[in-house]
Amino acid sequence: MINFGDQVGHKLFSYDSLVYTYSGEDLLILEKETMKMSSRINVGSQIQTFGVNGDIYVLTKKSEFIVYCIDGKQLQSKEHKGKVFNNAQFHNDHFIANDGNKIVRIGTTCSIIYDGQQLTNINSIEYSGYKEQLIIGDGKCIHVIGNEDKILREFGIAITIMKLDDDQDLLACGLANGQLVLLQYSTGVIIQQDHWHAHQINTLLFSGASLYSAGQEGVIVQWHLRVARKAFFPRQGGEIVAMCNADDNIVINVQGINQIKQVSLMGQNKLPIYQGIHHVYPNTFVTFQNKLVTQGVNGTLQVIHPIQGTLLHVIPICQKNYVSDIDEQHKRDTTIINQFAILDRFLIVILKSKLKQTLSIFENINHFEFNLITTIDYEIEGMDTGHNSIITWGNGEIRLWRQIKQSKGQYNWNCIFRGNGYKGTKILTASIYNEKIIIIVTSISILHVNIENNNIVKEFPLDQTSPDVAYIYQSDVLVCNGNTITFYQNIKKQIITQLGNAQSITKINENLITIQYLNEMSLIIDLKQSKILHGISSQKLVSTIINGRTILYSYNIQNNQYKFVTVLSTERKASLMMDEQDTAQFQQLEQPEKPIIQDSPSLDPNVYKRLQLAKQARQIKELNIKEFLTTQSQMLPSLTFLADRVIDVFKQDLNEQNKNQLYGYDIHQEESISNQNKTSLQLHQLKKLFK
Numbered sequence: 001m002i003n004f005g006d007q008v009g010h011k012l013f014s015y016d017s018l019v020y021t022y023s024g025e026d027l028l029i030l031e032k033e034t035m036k037m038s039s040r041i042n043v044g045s046q047i048q049t050f051g052v053n054g055d056i057y058v059l060t061k062k063s064e065f066i067v068y069c070i071d072g073k074q075l076q077s078k079e080h081k082g083k084v085f086n087n088a089q090f091h092n093d094h095f096i097a098n099d100g101n102k103i104v105r106i107g108t109t110c111s112i113i114y115d116g117q118q119l120t121n122i123n124s125i126e127y128s129g130y131k132e133q134l135i136i137g138d139g140k141c142i143h144v145i146g147n148e149d150k151i152l153r154e155f156g157i158a159i160t161i162m163k164l165d166d167d168q169d170l171l172a173c174g175l176a177n178g179q180l181v182l183l184q185y186s187t188g189v190i191i192q193q194d195h196w197h198a199h200q201i202n203t204l205l206f207s208g209a210s211l212y213s214a215g216q217e218g219v220i221v222q223w224h225l226r227v228a229r230k231a232f233f234p235r236q237g238g239e240i241v242a243m244c245n246a247d248d249n250i251v252i253n254v255q256g257i258n259q260i261k262q263v264s265l266m267g268q269n270k271l272p273i274y275q276g277i278h279h280v281y282p283n284t285f286v287t288f289q290n291k292l293v294t295q296g297v298n299g300t301l302q303v304i305h306p307i308q309g310t311l312l313h314v315i316p317i318c319q320k321n322y323v324s325d326i327d328e329q330h331k332r333d334t335t336i337i338n339q340f341a342i343l344d345r346f347l348i349v350i351l352k353s354k355l356k357q358t359l360s361i362f363e364n365i366n367h368f369e370f371n372l373i374t375t376i377d378y379e380i381e382g383m384d385t386g387h388n389s390i391i392t393w394g395n396g397e398i399r400l401w402r403q404i405k406q407s408k409g410q411y412n413w414n415c416i417f418r419g420n421g422y423k424g425t426k427i428l429t430a431s432i433y434n435e436k437i438i439i440i441v442t443s444i445s446i447l448h449v450n451i452e453n454n455n456i457v458k459e460f461p462l463d464q465t466s467p468d469v470a471y472i473y474q475s476d477v478l479v480c481n482g483n484t485i486t487f488y489q490n491i492k493k494q495i496i497t498q499l500g501n502a503q504s505i506t507k508i509n510e511n512l513i514t515i516q517y518l519n520e521m522s523l524i525i526d527l528k529q530s531k532i533l534h535g536i537s538s539q540k541l542v543s544t545i546i547n548g549r550t551i552l553y554s555y556n557i558q559n560n561q562y563k564f565v566t567v568l569s570t571e572r573k574a575s576l577m578m579d580e581q582d583t584a585q586f587q588q589l590e591q592p593e594k595p596i597i598q599d600s601p602s603l604d605p606n607v608y609k610r611l612q613l614a615k616q617a618r619q620i621k622e623l624n625i626k627e628f629l630t631t632q633s634q635m636l637p638s639l640t641f642l643a644d645r646v647i648d649v650f651k652q653d654l655n656e657q658n659k660n661q662l663y664g665y666d667i668h669q670e671e672s673i674s675n676q677n678k679t680s681l682q683l684h685q686l687k688k689l690f691k
Contacts, residue, residue, distance in 0.1 A: 010202070012244035012251055012260075013052040018070075019251055020056065021242065021260060022047040023276065027056060027068070028260075032246055035260065035272035037310070041072045051090025059088050059095050065106055078108045087125045096134070098122045103134060103145070114145050126164040126171070128185070135171065135185075137162050142173070142188075152188040155181070163204035163211075170225070172211055174201035180213055180223065192228060196221055205243040205250065212250060214240035220250065220263060233263050257297065275311055285544040285553070286342050289368075292544055293342070299335040299351060303368055306546050313368045317349050317360070343385045346413075350380050350392075359383075359392060361401075361413050374413050386432040393427040396420050398440060400432070400451055417451040428479075431472035439477070441470040446477050446488060460488060471505040471513055473527050480505070480515060487530045495532060497523070508543040509550045516540060522554075 009022040018038060019030040027041040027050065046061040055075065058066040063083045067076040085106060088097035094107040101122065103114040114134060116122075124137035133146035137159035142152040153173075161174040164185065171185040178197030183190055199216040206212075211223040218240060220233035233250075242253040249262040249271065258276035286293045288303075291312060296302040303313035317337060338352040347362040347370050357380050362370035381394040390401040390413075400417035417438075424442025431439045433448070437457065440447040444465050448458035464481040471478045476489040480502035485495040499517045506514050508524065512533070515523045522541040524534040538554040545551070 009047060009049075009253065010241045011049050012242040012253055013050075014244045014246045014251060015052045019244070019246065019260070020050070020052050021253060022050055027058065028274075029070075030260065030274055032251075033272070035262065035274040037274070039072060041068055043068075048085070049088045049090065049095070051095070053090075053093060055093075057090060057093065057095070059085065059097075059106060065095070065108065076108055080106065080110045083110060087122060089125050089127060091127050091129065096125060096127055098125065098136075103136070116143075116145075119143070121158075124159060124162045126162050128164060128166055130166045135162065135164060137173070142171075142183075152185075153183060153190075160200045161202070161204060163206060165206040168206070168225070170206070170211075172204050172206070172213075174204060174213065176200055178215070182211065182223070182225070192223065192225075194223070194230070196230065202239070202241050203243045205245065207245050207250070212243060214243060214252065218254070220252070222265075236261070236263070275314070284340060285542045286340065287544045287546060288342050290546055293340075295337045295340070299337055301337065301340065301347075301349075306544065306551065315347075315368060315370065317351065317362075338380075339383050341383065341385050341390075343388070343390065348383065348385065348390055350383055357394075359401075361390075376415075381427070382429060384429070384431050387435060389432050391430050391432050391438060393430045393440075396422065396427060398422075398427070398430055398438065398449075400438065417454075419449065419451075419454050422447060422449075428467060428470040429472060433475060439472050439475065441472065441477055441479070443467065448475075462486075462488075468502040469505050469515075471507075473513075476527075478505070478513070478525070478527070485515070485525070489530070493530045495530075497532075499523070506542060508552070509545060512550070514541045514543070 011021065013020040014032065017032050019032050019035070021028050021030075025042055025044060025046055027043065027047070029038045029040070030036065031038050041056075043058055043060060043064075043066055045064060048059045048061045050056060050058045056068040056070065058064075058068065060066070063080045063085055065076070065078045065080065066074060068074055083099050083104075085095070085097040085099055085104070088095045088106070094105055096113065097104060097106060098116075098119075099110075101116045101119045102112050103116060103125070105111050105113050116136070116138075119136065119138045121139040122136060123139075126135040127133070128135060131146060133144050135152070136143040136145065140156065140158050141154045142159065142162070144150050144152045152171075155173075155175060157175040157177055157179065159173055160176050163172045164170070165172075166185075169185050170191070171183045173181045173183065174197075175181065177195070178199050178201060179193065179195040180197070180201065181190060182192040197213065197215050197217060201213050202215040204211065204213050209225050211225060212220055213223065214220045214236075216239045218234070218236045218238050220236065220240065220243070222231040222233070224230070236252060237254050237259060238257045239255045240252050241255045244251050246262060248266055249264050251260065251262050253260055259273055260276070261273040262271040264271055284294060287306075290306070292304040292306045293301055293315075294304065296314060299317050301315040301317060302311055303315065304310065305312055335351060335353045337349055338357070339350040341348045345364040347364065349360045349362070351358040351360060356377050358375055358377050359380060360375040361373055363373050365371050378399075379394040379397075380392050383390065383392045385391070388403065392399050392401070397418065397420040399415050401413050402416045403411045404414045404416070406412050422440060422442050424444040426443045428441045428443065430441070433439050436450055436452060438449050438451055440449060441462075444462055446458075446460040446462065447456050449455070450457050460477075462479060463486060464479070464484070467479045467481040469480050476487065479486045479488065482501060483497050483499065485497065487493040487495075499519060499521050501518050503516045503518050506516065508514055511526060511528050513525050513527060515525060516538075517523070520537065520539050522536045522538045523532050524536070524541075525531070526533050536554065541552060541554055543550055543552050
């Protein structure tokens, strides 16, 4: 699964040598020294909050209480159906939250602590372990619930956040207008109050003789508790949503740039950070050096591991070349990468802002480092590459770019063709057919244009005059208009769907494309056979080719996440993705368990593992993909391929045993012969099984 911008959560814990936070469905465990990922635990649903006290305690948005040990093993789980928990706070080994106006204790059981019928707008809860009292922020009032109920303090503005320091008898309150008030908890007397934050405070932290606050401004404010003095740690990169102590540093979660970073209280610079994947809605996945490249924030490209979903590199595009007459802040806020492609060693990028559009071409010089070689500003709606050329269209104009040999043997990209005035109100798409011919699809016709003289060689009128989207493959064209898909080829063919208007068309591989509809449905189309292969419920379906395998990902708008769907491959060498079945949401049909071979307790351990793989191989044939409307067994590796793979492993076991004997490995002769006989027997049985 690839998590694009599962935003860092509103909770941080520092425990021993590790830092804990969450992102979407995942608990993230980082090494404090390096801020590198130590482990990642997927809990199966969106995390609401969590706590750490030896073990890890999780409360999900589905009202599930789950306990994990540090190594990720699940210890306890309980779903409290029908409950809706808010403002949850962790205490010892449970959570305290409100369910409506009832304050409840949440663990493996759910019990009512206080029935606050008079409470109408609970927005914050704290618990004093020293006094065994509940502190509830309700609207503008602070209620203290213990042996008796009392209102500790009432403000003129609503309370949005509270933080208690039991040891120092202090209670910090953040108000809706960004004001901060510090109270003596036992008396309710105001010790300090100040109004620095322009927006409400997101997080508060007591540390020694200081209180730290942070929020949307991206600034940490240090409030000295013994003197009325403030200090600031500015320019943290974005809205701060969580803080925790880490020795002489503070660890913060920065939303927007999706970064977990340490901030030194002693003025040190360049402390380690953890950079998550930016919160974006990628239009394109491109494979480069077997890694995924897609859009990031502020005009950057992200290089992502295709399976683990981790960020490997950030390529800053707009900082290298964008228009100089826009001030830095405006440029940073509005510049986006509208489209990009990789052609051989060249990176082609279309940058877009409120003021300009720019075509920039970079050359790869080392790994993921690129140098700008040319850039030009003009209106661009789309781009395609082919035959070592780049074609762009926009505002009714076509431009073709190609490398031209310059003096001293150098090459440079130049515009070799510009054409306009084509029939129709809009150019839908264009493609390079060969060195001399380009194909253009306008709102009313398909045109074959000779770039040497701008003459129209062929023209085919469209059946509809207002198509949604179009796609060119070889010399043929597919056009979507409402519920109709039309293939313009030697024999014109139409398919009627009930999916409404199409939004975009994306290439999967040479034979397959996906059509994305406005109603959050995607169709996979086989261009060779001119038919629909699958329908998938997805806000966006994208693909990439890694090591010869076409991998599909589906976007989920609820948590801004791309999930692995399946592998499209007919190659026998394609690896079996057994570990991704749960992520891909495969479903196994319910059938009685029938073991492939009766396992003997005396089997060699390696052989036993291979038999388990063979059993899974038999079962995988029965799998189907839940989200597919039309099931296609070809989407999964064949049973014959799995059998061949298991048999190859058995042969490797025999070879290893022979090699051990040849090199004088310390194995008793009788035991070695026995192991060979057992392996040979199982190999013979397996061959008979898969005949």
